[in-house]
Amino acid sequence: MRYLHTMVRVKDVDKSLHFYCTLFGLEEVRRIENEKGRFTLIFLAASGDLAAARENAAPCLELTYNWDSEDYTGGRNFGHLAYEVDDIYAFCQKLMDNGVTINRPPRDGHMAFVRSPDGISIEILQKGASLAPAEPWASMGNTGAW
Numbered sequence: 001m002r003y004l005h006t007m008v009r010v011k012d013v014d015k016s017l018h019f020y021c022t023l024f025g026l027e028e029v030r031r032i033e034n035e036k037g038r039f040t041l042i043f044l045a046a047s048g049d050l051a052a053a054r055e056n057a058a059p060c061l062e063l064t065y066n067w068d069s070e071d072y073t074g075g076r077n078f079g080h081l082a083y084e085v086d087d088i089y090a091f092c093q094k095l096m097d098n099g100v101t102i103n104r105p106p107r108d109g110h111m112a113f114v115r116s117p118d119g120i121s122i123e124i125l126q127k128g129a130s131l132a133p134a135e136p137w138a139s140m141g142n143t144g145a146w
């Protein structure tokens, strides 16, 4: 068995690609336009996964855009997406400089959280940091500084 992708539904393709690609650094590897179903699927991969993702050999984020507007509510059971970065402070600073709120700042140098334009929670982990939190993390709070 292989993990293939996580799908999230998005309300605005341009806003989502600006956030996930321009700001967050993911790259589009595949797009499917379905006229009959009236939806678009856009597969995004992180730079470290790009070559493999292009061969369908690495996990992707699948954005689903339904052409006919829908309200996406509930989904409390969904937690977050997680990406590893080389320099969490520089990464978060770039996001903040471009208007993204760092909901959970990287005070500990390990972990930060932001949200996508659709409110999807995204965990940012420092490369090499321990994945086992020493204590329950503080709840996410909106702040612009750390």
Ligand SMILES: C[C@@H](O)C(=O)SC[C@H](NC(=O)CC[C@H](N)C(=O)O)C(=O)NCC(=O)O
Residues within 6 Å of the ligand: 007, 009, 037, 039, 041, 062, 064, 066
């Ligand atoms: C390509 C493969 O990775 C898919 O996920 S296709 C699955 C399919 N997606 C859609 O029909 C997209 C439009 C639909 N209105 C939606 O919002 O999902 C599907 O079966 N989706 C149902 C689901 O619950 O994911």
Ligand code: NI
Residues within 6 Å of the ligand: 005, 007, 062
């Ligand atoms: Ni899918």
